[in-house]
Amino acid sequence: MDFAHIVPSSNAPSAWLDMEALDHNINLVNQKTQAVNLRLATKSIRSIDVLHYIKDNSPNYVGLMSYAADESVFLLENGFDNILCAYPTLDKDSVAQTFSYTDKGAKMVWMVDRPEHVEILNQVAKDHAVIVEICLDINMSMPLPKLYFGSKRSALMSKKDVKALLKIIKKCPQVKLTSVMGYEAQIAGLAEHVPGKTLLTPAIRLLKHRSKKQVSQRRNSIVAWLKKQDYALELVNGGGSGSMDFTSSQAEVTEITVGSAYYKPAYFDYMETMQEFKPAAGFVLPVTRHPEKGVITCHGGGFIASGAVGADKIPVVHYPKYLSILADEGFGEVQTPMAIDKRATAINIGDFVWCRHAKAGELNEHFNELVCYRQSGSITIAHASKDKKGLKTMMTYRGAGQCFH
Ligand SMILES: Cc1ncc(COP(=O)(O)O)c(C=O)c1O
Incomplete structure (x- = not known):
């Protein structure tokens, strides 16, 4: 997915599903x-x-x-x-x-x-x-x-x-x-x-x-x-x-x-057998603050994965490149500051940062729907709904009012 040219469906944090990557992963699973x-x-x-x-x-x-x-x-x-x-x-x-x-x-x-x-x-x-x-x-x-x-x-x-x-x-x-x-x-x-x-x-x-x-x-x-x-x-x-x-x-x-x-979350980036799979799901955060030169702050982000505590359980920034999380704050409960490296393109209030959760299903505990993006052609999804902007969405368990443990 060409993140540079996609405008998310909302100015609030939302979850994304890259349909081309999902199709790629489905085909690869079927082959293997x-x-x-x-x-x-x-x-x-x-x-x-x-x-x-x-x-x-x-x-x-x-x-x-x-x-x-x-x-x-x-x-x-x-x-x-x-x-x-x-x-x-x-x-x-x-x-x-x-x-x-x-x-x-x-x-x-x-x-x-x-x-x-x-x-x-x-x-x-x-x-x-x-x-x-x-x-x-x-x-x-x-x-x-x-x-x-x-x-x-x-x-x-x-x-x-x-x-x-x-x-x-x-x-x-x-x-x-x-x-x-x-x-x-x-x-x-x-x-x-x-x-x-x-x-x-x-x-x-x-x-x-x-x-x-x-x-x-x-x-x-x-x-x-x-x-x-x-x-x-x-x-x-x-x-x-x-x-x-x-x-x-x-x-x-x-x-x-x-x-x-299927979603290929960030933890699976670190696994040798998963290298052919493509990241297909994550969350996107709006940049809402600019506290000082070289730092932006996004709204939301604190979606940490379960398991033994460690660096592999925090989300990763997927796009744009050259952003890093501040060690003292991490992905915060409602706000996430990020340092911008000199190599990064300019990032302003109103822009978006695309991230990925470390684990697969847990992402969906934080959002009611996954917004589906496909760059070429329309999306045929028998079971999808549409959001206010007409983008296809797939409802999560949470969106269906369900919470299982
Ligand atoms: C019993 C069992 N089978 C299979 C899996 C594989 O799941 P995944 O493909 O999401 O890693 C898991 C994951 O923890 C599991 O607990």
Whole structure:
């Protein structure tokens, strides 16, 4: 997108979606994942309109990976009919609300890794005289003597752990084991080139390499063993944006989950496998103040990403070039001062600074809509609305009055 020639739809901060970059990213995901089915990670998209848009343009689309039970209900209400809720839930009411959709044929699968998860699902299902589908979350981390390379989520790492949980599952007649997920977070979601931590790059590369071997072995052998025990697995899910080539090539995997690759937020700039993807979403701030020579101040900006605190969690200035954030103030709650380097073109009150969030879906928690820009041709978006200036917009979860955790 040629930011120099685009005037944002509003003089207030707003969120942007570059449709040409989004199309580029959709095509690239489709190319890289063609060997398997594609599931969209809703937490990294957080817009029903965008989910529909990606779905309509992805031949191998099979369904969504949701992040909460009440969100799953919202997705079913909005016409999606194949959902894997990837994080265990204790929200019985929302689980129960999905039954009117599964009764009519929608597929809804719940994640488990502990007896408590299974027992709760079994109880809700019993109360409503239905069967619920469950998925085992296999922990794909690589624990080393002084370093845990991976994410601490699931309690299931070995066949022994799985066997112990299966004993509980067998005692719960209202649940049916149909799926397995093995998400290799340390390969798919960890960047090699984090600002200020470049000394770690060779170690991260080496650990990723070693970890891939372990992931292949563990996921494959657990899936093979379950099949031998006569579990007819309908799906084996793996991967994420940063591991598309690796995960799609794994024999046991039937589907890959992808989310962040579509918006390509700033954190993914630091990841080696993501270099062909284009930044497709962000926010634009109006310059409202000029406190001194060489400094401008924008309205808004304080959209910091979740995760371990660090330089990789703050937004980045995307356009114009040669602006830098003041270390003492950072991206502020309602105002963000920026230093202008001598190489920058003149910036005045009323101009705009285009920025990108460090993570994908979190951007949408701050805006009601994404304003869609396309430089060549009109935008055909089945589900888009229009703003006051006639620009197409896609509503975010927040714009739909929804807030899920
Ligand atoms: C279970 C699971 N699968 C897949 C992903 C990949 O998502 P993304 O493509 O947005 O990195 C994530 C992200 O955290 C996840 O938690």
